[in-house]
Amino acid sequence: MSRIDLNRGAGAASTATGPDDAKAASPAFSPSTNEETAPDEQLPGAVSIDGADLLNRVRDFASRFICFPSEAAGIAQVLWAAHTHLMDAWETTPRLAFLSAEPGSGKSLALRITALLSPLALEAANASTASLIRALDDPAGRPAFFIDEFDTKFGPKAKGDEELRCMLNAGHSADGFFLRNEKEKDSWHPVRRSAYAAVALAGIGNILPDTILTRSIVVKMRKRLPGQQVESYRRRDHKHLGEALRDELAAWADQVRDAAAKHRPILPDDISDRDADVWEPLFTVADFADGEWPALARQAAMETMQSGKANNKPSxxxxxxxxxxxxxxxxxxxxxxxxxxxxxxxxxxxxxxxxxxxxxxxxxxxxxxxxxxxxxxxxxxxxxxxxxxxxxxxxxxxxxxxxxxxxxxxxxxxxxxxxxxxxxGVSSVADKTVLLSCGGTAEAVAEPEG
Structure with a gap:
């Protein structure tokens, strides 16, 4: 069955197709039924590291310390962390925002754990926009930004930061740029500088400007209920486990990088335009991981989008x-x-x-x-x-x-x-929310094989 036939049979939105080798590598997934069928050919390069097993262990590691508000939120966090290892494969990169109504809801910890799993992570709180722009030219490589206390920039008591907002908006796209005047000899010249970078945020309140919100996956963190328990994260005890997973994600990304850049994931009908820009990289990660992840990713996307629409205040x-x-x-x-x-x-x-x-x-x-x-x-x-x-x-x-x-x-x-x-914002989405038990598996979560 061809890729186009799969799209039509599943009721999925028509998507652009890449080269023949990418089409042959596309998993046959049905968004309308959450069923998976084996692709005609194995994904190129995905041989030595089991992507599904790796993502499962990343999810278990994060769940040991983070009480996610939903299963969909945990799935999105894992896929987002994995996508930061393939930044050169994407046309767009979604912003990941951990927000909460009150302090002590786990958003800063969720940001820290995600940074631990990502390459070249630069963690900052209340950083100046000028310093973030300068960091884009780091000789070691372009960092992934993790900005805590984002409410100090766009919260109700903040004055806003138009330069930062423009930088985050432009950096959502691989061809996004900003202009800077640079002096050459005795004259100044406008120079285009790439703004493209992965960005995760954390803050209190519904603080995201609309232009950032539409480019974001929002996770609304909440205080744990009595009886919901997680393990306390201790850097000296657990950092090496997260780093081992990060290194495995990097090795797995190297295996699938070329094919991932050509891959065009099948999209559910309700995901298009800006939503497609947000979720396509994560769907691609899930498709190359295989196993249950293609279905999990699409289900998480639909739940996250519906929840966001139910809770977002209209203009x-x-x-x-x-x-x-x-x-x-x-x-x-x-x-x-x-x-x-x-x-x-x-x-x-x-x-x-x-x-x-x-x-x-x-x-x-x-x-x-x-x-x-x-x-x-x-x-x-x-x-x-x-x-x-x-x-x-x-x-x-x-x-x-x-x-x-x-x-x-x-x-x-x-x-x-x-x-x-x-x-x-009242909807059946909130009525159907199932309380999750918190705490992941501590058994060999991050121990790489061999």
Missing amino acids: LGVQLLADIRACFGDKDRLPTADLLDKLLADEEAPWGDLKGKKLSPRILAEMLREYDIRPSSTRIADGKTPKGYMRGSFHDAWRRYLPPLETGATSATDATNQESLYKT
Whole structure:
């Protein structure tokens, strides 16, 4: 069966194909059924180190010390650490963000363990952007950055750091760069400098700027419940075990490097565009590891993305669209005054205090103009024609930016209930979360064979 046939049969999104040898090396995986079939040919070079066994031992090692919030989070952490050993094989590299609502949730430890498993790891807290940029030219090789206390840069009390944000955004892509003026003799010249680098972050709160968030795999760390136990990480006792695993990951990466660069993983239907940029390197790692990892990677991706969408707060503009849809109910037009009354009646909504100002006809019109929605004269029952909004003007924006209403939700009450679920992030994803037991296996986790 050809690669294209596999994509069609699994209901997967069509993907670009590489050279013939890469296509022959692609594992036959069905995202819709989580089933695996043996590839027609063995992956080139993957002979001396069992990738699946190696990733299993990496997962067990990390789980000894980290109480992950879900199995998907642990899978993503292992795959991300492995992908840092193949940076020259990727077009994009996802950011890995360990975030938590409160201190003491294990995010800094998760960052430290991930750094231990990665090559040329540079751990920093509250580092200046200039120092990170200079580190990109390290003669020993381009480092993988591990930035703790990221909330000091983008938290509620921070001023932000546009230069750092731009660097992290550009460095997501292998061809990302920034310009720097460098002096040559007596004149200055703009020079392109590569920004490409693996980056993991840790911080308190939902602190990621949107442009970084869309390039990230987010792991929401939580305090352990009573009865959830993990082993205390001690550098002097455990560092050598992590280093042994790191060296094995490097040796395994050398075996699959050339074929991995040509590999085009099969993507589930719901993963495309920026999400594909984030997950393709990790899928490739999983495909070359083989065993259960191709299925685990795709399941982890879907769960992580669904959880992220359920918990992410929409932008102010999207929240306005959602609230307006609830206000319309089954009406086909609303005068501006009536629409504002409905919006301002919700005391929990932000419309009564927008940086010290209440939502007004002018502010409403400015916000909606971003979505090509404009007020017009609307004829009402008494024959008057006040300024207002037609339902049809919102259809395109609602389809593009909001989830569809459930079939049969035509009343204002039904619509309001659904918009409330959307705004607060409540979903069946959270309801189905299974509490995991913490603590990995201590038996020969990181002891390399031979």
